[in-house]
Amino acid sequence: MTTFEKSTVTRSAAKVMNRSEMTQRLVAKLRSDEAVIGGIGNNNFDLWASGQRPQNFYMLGSMGLAIPIALGVATAQPNRQVVALEGDGSLLMQLGTLGTVATLAPRNLLMVVWDNGIYQITGSQKTLTSSTVDLVAIARGAGIEQSAWAADEAHFDSLVDRALAGNGPVFIAVHTDNAKPVGVTERDPAKIRQRFMEGLAN
Protein backbone atom coordinates (compact mmCIF):
# COMPACT_ATOMS: atom_id res chain seq x y z
CA MET A 1 0.00 0.00 0.00
CA THR A 2 1.26 3.45 -0.85
CA THR A 3 1.85 5.46 2.28
CA PHE A 4 1.03 9.14 2.42
CA GLU A 5 4.60 10.14 3.00
CA LYS A 6 5.86 8.24 -0.01
CA SER A 7 2.88 8.93 -2.24
CA THR A 8 4.11 10.57 -5.40
CA VAL A 9 0.83 10.64 -7.28
CA THR A 10 0.27 14.10 -8.76
CA ARG A 11 -3.00 15.68 -9.80
CA SER A 12 -2.22 15.18 -13.45
CA ALA A 13 -1.29 11.53 -12.88
CA ALA A 14 -4.33 10.76 -10.73
CA LYS A 15 -7.16 8.95 -12.45
CA VAL A 16 -10.07 11.25 -13.26
CA MET A 17 -13.02 9.86 -11.34
CA ASN A 18 -16.70 10.71 -11.01
CA ARG A 19 -17.81 12.65 -7.94
CA SER A 20 -21.23 11.00 -7.64
CA GLU A 21 -19.78 7.50 -7.89
CA MET A 22 -16.98 8.28 -5.48
CA THR A 23 -19.42 9.83 -2.99
CA GLN A 24 -21.48 6.64 -3.10
CA ARG A 25 -18.31 4.63 -2.72
CA LEU A 26 -17.35 6.60 0.38
CA VAL A 27 -20.81 6.46 1.94
CA ALA A 28 -20.95 2.70 1.36
CA LYS A 29 -17.86 2.35 3.55
CA LEU A 30 -19.48 4.10 6.53
CA ARG A 31 -20.59 1.83 9.33
CA SER A 32 -23.45 3.95 10.63
CA ASP A 33 -22.54 6.71 13.01
CA GLU A 34 -19.91 8.73 11.14
CA ALA A 35 -20.75 12.39 10.65
CA VAL A 36 -20.46 13.73 7.11
CA ILE A 37 -20.41 17.44 6.27
CA GLY A 38 -21.20 18.16 2.64
CA GLY A 39 -19.81 21.49 1.37
CA ILE A 40 -21.77 23.96 -0.72
CA GLY A 41 -23.16 23.04 -4.12
CA ASN A 42 -22.66 19.84 -6.02
CA ASN A 43 -20.77 18.17 -3.18
CA ASN A 44 -23.79 18.06 -0.94
CA PHE A 45 -26.13 17.41 -3.86
CA ASP A 46 -24.25 14.19 -4.50
CA LEU A 47 -24.14 13.45 -0.78
CA TRP A 48 -27.90 13.90 -0.65
CA ALA A 49 -28.30 11.60 -3.66
CA SER A 50 -26.21 8.93 -1.93
CA GLY A 51 -28.94 8.48 0.69
CA GLN A 52 -30.10 10.78 3.49
CA ARG A 53 -28.42 9.73 6.71
CA PRO A 54 -29.31 11.70 9.85
CA GLN A 55 -25.57 12.09 10.46
CA ASN A 56 -25.21 14.08 7.23
CA PHE A 57 -25.06 17.88 7.26
CA TYR A 58 -25.84 19.65 4.01
CA MET A 59 -24.25 23.11 3.82
CA LEU A 60 -26.34 25.31 1.54
CA GLY A 61 -24.30 28.54 1.89
CA SER A 62 -21.20 29.72 3.77
CA MET A 63 -18.82 28.62 1.03
CA GLY A 64 -15.58 27.21 2.42
CA LEU A 65 -16.84 26.25 5.87
CA ALA A 66 -17.34 22.48 5.48
CA ILE A 67 -13.95 21.67 7.03
CA PRO A 68 -14.34 24.14 9.93
CA ILE A 69 -17.81 22.73 10.71
CA ALA A 70 -16.43 19.19 10.57
CA LEU A 71 -13.56 20.25 12.81
CA GLY A 72 -16.06 21.58 15.33
CA VAL A 73 -17.96 18.28 15.29
CA ALA A 74 -14.70 16.34 15.60
CA THR A 75 -13.63 18.49 18.55
CA ALA A 76 -16.92 18.07 20.40
CA GLN A 77 -17.15 14.33 19.78
CA PRO A 78 -13.61 12.89 19.59
CA ASN A 79 -14.92 9.33 19.48
CA ARG A 80 -16.98 9.88 16.34
CA GLN A 81 -15.37 9.74 12.91
CA VAL A 82 -16.07 12.91 10.94
CA VAL A 83 -15.81 13.42 7.20
CA ALA A 84 -15.76 16.78 5.39
CA LEU A 85 -16.52 16.85 1.67
CA GLU A 86 -15.30 19.99 -0.08
CA GLY A 87 -14.79 21.29 -3.59
CA ASP A 88 -11.65 22.88 -4.92
CA GLY A 89 -13.29 26.29 -5.29
CA SER A 90 -14.58 26.15 -1.73
CA LEU A 91 -11.31 25.09 -0.17
CA LEU A 92 -9.45 27.81 -2.08
CA MET A 93 -11.56 30.33 -0.15
CA GLN A 94 -10.50 29.01 3.25
CA LEU A 95 -7.00 27.58 2.97
CA GLY A 96 -6.09 28.70 6.47
CA THR A 97 -8.34 26.01 7.87
CA LEU A 98 -5.79 23.39 6.78
CA GLY A 99 -3.34 24.94 9.22
CA THR A 100 -5.97 24.92 11.94
CA VAL A 101 -6.63 21.22 11.31
CA ALA A 102 -2.90 20.43 11.31
CA THR A 103 -2.40 22.29 14.58
CA LEU A 104 -5.28 20.53 16.36
CA ALA A 105 -4.52 17.23 14.60
CA PRO A 106 -7.83 15.49 15.30
CA ARG A 107 -7.44 11.75 14.75
CA ASN A 108 -11.11 11.45 13.85
CA LEU A 109 -11.17 13.85 10.88
CA LEU A 110 -11.10 12.93 7.20
CA MET A 111 -11.18 15.63 4.54
CA VAL A 112 -12.06 14.73 0.96
CA VAL A 113 -11.75 17.33 -1.76
CA TRP A 114 -13.40 16.75 -5.11
CA ASP A 115 -11.19 18.73 -7.47
CA ASN A 116 -12.62 19.20 -10.95
CA GLY A 117 -10.73 22.46 -11.54
CA ILE A 118 -13.91 24.42 -12.16
CA TYR A 119 -16.66 26.37 -10.43
CA GLN A 120 -19.06 23.87 -11.91
CA ILE A 121 -22.30 25.22 -10.47
CA THR A 122 -21.76 28.80 -11.65
CA GLY A 123 -20.93 28.02 -15.25
CA SER A 124 -17.72 25.99 -15.13
CA GLN A 125 -15.29 28.90 -14.85
CA LYS A 126 -11.78 27.63 -14.12
CA THR A 127 -10.49 27.56 -10.55
CA LEU A 128 -6.85 28.04 -9.60
CA THR A 129 -6.32 24.28 -9.40
CA SER A 130 -6.72 24.13 -13.18
CA SER A 131 -3.53 26.17 -13.49
CA THR A 132 -0.87 26.05 -10.79
CA VAL A 133 -2.40 25.25 -7.40
CA ASP A 134 -1.93 21.77 -5.96
CA LEU A 135 -4.20 21.32 -2.94
CA VAL A 136 -2.30 18.28 -1.65
CA ALA A 137 0.94 20.25 -1.67
CA ILE A 138 -0.83 23.04 0.23
CA ALA A 139 -2.26 20.59 2.76
CA ARG A 140 1.18 19.08 3.32
CA GLY A 141 2.69 22.52 3.59
CA ALA A 142 0.07 23.39 6.20
CA GLY A 143 1.30 20.43 8.23
CA ILE A 144 -1.16 17.67 7.36
CA GLU A 145 1.34 14.90 6.71
CA GLN A 146 -1.26 12.37 5.62
CA SER A 147 -2.26 14.17 2.44
CA ALA A 148 -2.46 12.50 -0.94
CA TRP A 149 -4.03 12.45 -4.37
CA ALA A 150 -6.15 9.34 -4.84
CA ALA A 151 -4.43 7.49 -7.69
CA ASP A 152 -7.53 5.40 -8.43
CA GLU A 153 -10.52 3.85 -6.69
CA ALA A 154 -8.47 1.21 -4.85
CA HIS A 155 -6.04 3.79 -3.56
CA PHE A 156 -8.96 6.00 -2.48
CA ASP A 157 -10.37 3.04 -0.55
CA SER A 158 -7.11 2.42 1.26
CA LEU A 159 -6.74 6.07 2.23
CA VAL A 160 -10.33 6.26 3.48
CA ASP A 161 -9.95 3.05 5.47
CA ARG A 162 -6.89 4.43 7.21
CA ALA A 163 -8.72 7.63 8.14
CA LEU A 164 -11.89 5.91 9.32
CA ALA A 165 -9.80 3.66 11.55
CA GLY A 166 -9.03 6.76 13.61
CA ASN A 167 -5.61 7.57 12.20
CA GLY A 168 -6.37 11.06 11.03
CA PRO A 169 -6.24 13.80 10.19
CA VAL A 170 -6.23 12.64 6.60
CA PHE A 171 -6.59 14.83 3.50
CA ILE A 172 -7.54 13.15 0.22
CA ALA A 173 -7.84 15.02 -3.05
CA VAL A 174 -9.74 13.33 -5.86
CA HIS A 175 -9.36 14.52 -9.44
CA THR A 176 -12.95 14.51 -10.66
CA ASP A 177 -14.71 14.97 -13.97
CA ASN A 178 -17.28 17.64 -14.81
CA ALA A 179 -20.36 15.43 -14.76
CA LYS A 180 -23.42 16.96 -13.13
CA PRO A 181 -24.57 15.80 -9.68
CA VAL A 182 -27.19 13.06 -9.63
CA GLY A 183 -29.59 14.78 -7.24
CA VAL A 184 -30.48 18.06 -5.55
CA THR A 185 -30.56 18.64 -1.80
CA GLU A 186 -33.87 19.60 -0.25
CA ARG A 187 -33.33 23.19 0.86
CA ASP A 188 -34.71 23.31 4.38
CA PRO A 189 -31.87 24.46 6.66
CA ALA A 190 -33.74 24.22 9.96
CA LYS A 191 -34.79 20.66 9.16
CA ILE A 192 -31.25 19.72 8.11
CA ARG A 193 -29.84 21.10 11.37
CA GLN A 194 -32.48 19.43 13.54
CA ARG A 195 -32.02 16.05 11.89
CA PHE A 196 -28.23 16.32 12.08
CA MET A 197 -28.34 17.14 15.80
CA GLU A 198 -30.60 14.15 16.40
CA GLY A 199 -28.21 12.02 14.38
CA LEU A 200 -25.29 13.11 16.55
CA ALA A 201 -27.15 12.81 19.86
CA ASN A 202 -26.44 9.12 20.30
Place this chain on the structure above:
Amino acid sequence: MSVNTTAKTWADIVVQVLKSNEVRLVTYVPDNVLSALIKALHADPYFTVICPAREEEAVGITVGAYMAGMRGITLMQTSGFATLPNALASLVRPYQLPLVMLISERGTMGDFQLGQAIVCRTMRPVLTSLGIEHFAIERLDDVEFVVDRMIKQAFSTQEPAAIILSPLLTKKSNTSQ
Protein backbone atom coordinates in the same frame (compact mmCIF):
# COMPACT_ATOMS: atom_id res chain seq x y z
CA MET B 1 -24.37 32.80 41.21
CA SER B 2 -22.82 35.80 42.87
CA VAL B 3 -19.76 37.65 41.69
CA ASN B 4 -17.89 40.19 43.71
CA THR B 5 -17.36 42.70 40.93
CA THR B 6 -15.24 45.04 43.03
CA ALA B 7 -12.42 42.48 43.06
CA LYS B 8 -12.69 41.23 39.50
CA THR B 9 -12.00 42.49 36.01
CA TRP B 10 -14.51 42.16 33.19
CA ALA B 11 -12.42 39.26 31.85
CA ASP B 12 -12.58 37.40 35.18
CA ILE B 13 -16.34 37.77 35.18
CA VAL B 14 -16.68 36.55 31.59
CA VAL B 15 -14.67 33.42 32.42
CA GLN B 16 -16.93 32.67 35.36
CA VAL B 17 -20.14 33.27 33.40
CA LEU B 18 -18.96 31.02 30.55
CA LYS B 19 -18.39 28.23 33.05
CA SER B 20 -21.73 28.67 34.77
CA ASN B 21 -23.39 28.34 31.35
CA GLU B 22 -21.31 25.32 30.34
CA VAL B 23 -19.71 27.14 27.43
CA ARG B 24 -16.59 25.01 27.04
CA LEU B 25 -15.38 25.84 23.54
CA VAL B 26 -13.78 29.19 22.76
CA THR B 27 -12.77 30.10 19.22
CA TYR B 28 -11.13 33.42 18.52
CA VAL B 29 -9.11 35.64 16.28
CA PRO B 30 -7.19 37.85 18.66
CA ASP B 31 -7.47 41.47 19.65
CA ASN B 32 -5.29 43.33 22.10
CA VAL B 33 -8.36 44.39 24.08
CA LEU B 34 -9.26 40.71 24.50
CA SER B 35 -5.76 39.55 25.40
CA ALA B 36 -6.30 39.25 29.17
CA LEU B 37 -9.44 37.18 28.57
CA ILE B 38 -7.71 35.00 25.97
CA LYS B 39 -4.79 34.39 28.31
CA ALA B 40 -7.12 33.38 31.14
CA LEU B 41 -9.07 31.02 28.86
CA HIS B 42 -5.91 29.32 27.60
CA ALA B 43 -4.73 28.86 31.18
CA ASP B 44 -7.95 27.20 32.31
CA PRO B 45 -8.28 23.48 31.48
CA TYR B 46 -12.08 23.77 31.58
CA PHE B 47 -11.96 25.37 28.14
CA THR B 48 -11.06 24.05 24.72
CA VAL B 49 -9.55 27.09 23.01
CA ILE B 50 -8.98 27.28 19.26
CA CYS B 51 -7.39 30.14 17.34
CA PRO B 52 -7.99 29.60 13.61
CA ALA B 53 -6.89 31.82 10.74
CA ARG B 54 -10.13 33.69 10.13
CA GLU B 55 -13.31 34.64 11.95
CA GLU B 56 -15.44 32.68 9.45
CA GLU B 57 -13.52 29.55 10.36
CA ALA B 58 -14.06 30.27 14.04
CA VAL B 59 -17.80 30.51 13.40
CA GLY B 60 -17.81 27.21 11.48
CA ILE B 61 -15.96 25.44 14.27
CA THR B 62 -18.23 26.87 16.96
CA VAL B 63 -21.48 25.93 15.24
CA GLY B 64 -20.15 22.49 14.28
CA ALA B 65 -19.31 21.81 17.90
CA TYR B 66 -22.70 23.13 19.00
CA MET B 67 -24.52 20.72 16.71
CA ALA B 68 -22.42 17.94 18.25
CA GLY B 69 -23.42 18.95 21.76
CA MET B 70 -20.66 21.32 22.89
CA ARG B 71 -21.53 24.93 23.65
CA GLY B 72 -19.12 27.58 22.41
CA ILE B 73 -18.43 31.27 21.98
CA THR B 74 -16.48 33.15 19.30
CA LEU B 75 -14.31 36.14 20.20
CA MET B 76 -13.25 38.81 17.71
CA GLN B 77 -12.70 42.50 17.19
CA THR B 78 -14.88 44.85 15.17
CA SER B 79 -12.97 44.43 11.92
CA GLY B 80 -13.22 40.65 12.30
CA PHE B 81 -16.98 40.89 12.61
CA ALA B 82 -17.00 42.77 9.31
CA THR B 83 -15.76 39.61 7.57
CA LEU B 84 -18.76 37.58 8.75
CA PRO B 85 -22.02 38.71 7.10
CA ASN B 86 -22.13 35.88 4.54
CA ALA B 87 -21.52 33.17 7.13
CA LEU B 88 -24.10 34.73 9.44
CA ALA B 89 -26.70 35.14 6.69
CA SER B 90 -26.21 31.80 4.95
CA LEU B 91 -25.31 29.50 7.85
CA VAL B 92 -26.05 30.88 11.31
CA ARG B 93 -29.45 32.48 10.59
CA PRO B 94 -31.12 29.96 8.25
CA TYR B 95 -29.95 26.93 10.24
CA GLN B 96 -31.07 28.59 13.50
CA LEU B 97 -27.72 28.29 15.22
CA PRO B 98 -27.17 30.01 18.58
CA LEU B 99 -23.78 31.51 17.81
CA VAL B 100 -22.65 33.74 20.67
CA MET B 101 -20.12 36.36 19.60
CA LEU B 102 -18.07 38.50 21.97
CA ILE B 103 -16.81 41.53 20.06
CA SER B 104 -14.32 44.08 21.34
CA GLU B 105 -15.36 47.41 19.91
CA ARG B 106 -12.58 49.23 18.08
CA GLY B 107 -12.81 52.37 15.99
CA THR B 108 -14.59 54.64 18.41
CA MET B 109 -13.82 56.86 21.41
CA GLY B 110 -10.25 57.69 20.53
CA ASP B 111 -9.18 55.17 17.94
CA PHE B 112 -6.24 56.32 15.86
CA GLN B 113 -6.99 54.18 12.80
CA LEU B 114 -9.37 55.61 10.23
CA GLY B 115 -10.03 52.14 8.83
CA GLN B 116 -11.10 50.89 12.26
CA ALA B 117 -13.39 53.88 12.68
CA ILE B 118 -15.13 53.32 9.35
CA VAL B 119 -15.54 49.58 9.77
CA CYS B 120 -16.90 50.13 13.28
CA ARG B 121 -19.84 52.06 11.83
CA THR B 122 -20.87 49.02 9.77
CA MET B 123 -21.24 46.72 12.79
CA ARG B 124 -24.59 47.75 14.24
CA PRO B 125 -26.33 48.21 10.86
CA VAL B 126 -25.17 44.70 9.86
CA LEU B 127 -26.33 43.19 13.16
CA THR B 128 -29.64 45.01 12.86
CA SER B 129 -30.23 44.01 9.25
CA LEU B 130 -29.55 40.36 10.12
CA GLY B 131 -31.92 40.58 13.07
CA ILE B 132 -29.20 39.62 15.52
CA GLU B 133 -29.63 40.46 19.20
CA HIS B 134 -26.83 42.75 20.33
CA PHE B 135 -25.87 44.92 23.27
CA ALA B 136 -22.80 46.95 24.15
CA ILE B 137 -21.59 46.60 27.72
CA GLU B 138 -20.25 49.86 29.13
CA ARG B 139 -20.17 49.24 32.89
CA LEU B 140 -18.29 46.63 34.86
CA ASP B 141 -21.24 45.92 37.10
CA ASP B 142 -23.35 45.03 34.04
CA VAL B 143 -20.96 42.37 32.74
CA GLU B 144 -22.24 39.40 34.70
CA PHE B 145 -25.91 40.15 34.09
CA VAL B 146 -25.62 40.94 30.39
CA VAL B 147 -23.24 38.14 29.40
CA ASP B 148 -25.14 35.55 31.41
CA ARG B 149 -28.55 36.60 30.10
CA MET B 150 -27.48 36.96 26.48
CA ILE B 151 -25.90 33.51 26.51
CA LYS B 152 -29.02 32.01 28.07
CA GLN B 153 -31.29 33.78 25.57
CA ALA B 154 -29.21 32.63 22.61
CA PHE B 155 -29.26 28.97 23.56
CA SER B 156 -32.89 28.93 24.67
CA THR B 157 -34.19 30.76 21.58
CA GLN B 158 -31.84 29.08 19.09
CA GLU B 159 -30.68 32.52 17.88
CA PRO B 160 -27.27 34.20 17.56
CA ALA B 161 -26.20 37.03 19.85
CA ALA B 162 -23.48 39.68 19.76
CA ILE B 163 -22.09 40.88 23.06
CA ILE B 164 -20.14 44.07 22.35
CA LEU B 165 -17.45 45.27 24.75
CA SER B 166 -17.47 49.06 24.64
CA PRO B 167 -14.28 51.07 25.25
CA LEU B 168 -16.18 52.49 28.22
CA LEU B 169 -15.78 49.03 29.76
CA THR B 170 -12.41 48.00 28.41
CA LYS B 171 -10.48 51.28 28.24
CA LYS B 172 -11.94 53.64 30.85
CA SER B 173 -10.62 53.17 34.34
CA ASN B 174 -13.00 50.60 35.45
CA THR B 175 -15.09 51.11 38.48
CA SER B 176 -18.64 52.09 37.85
CA GLN B 177 -19.50 52.15 41.54
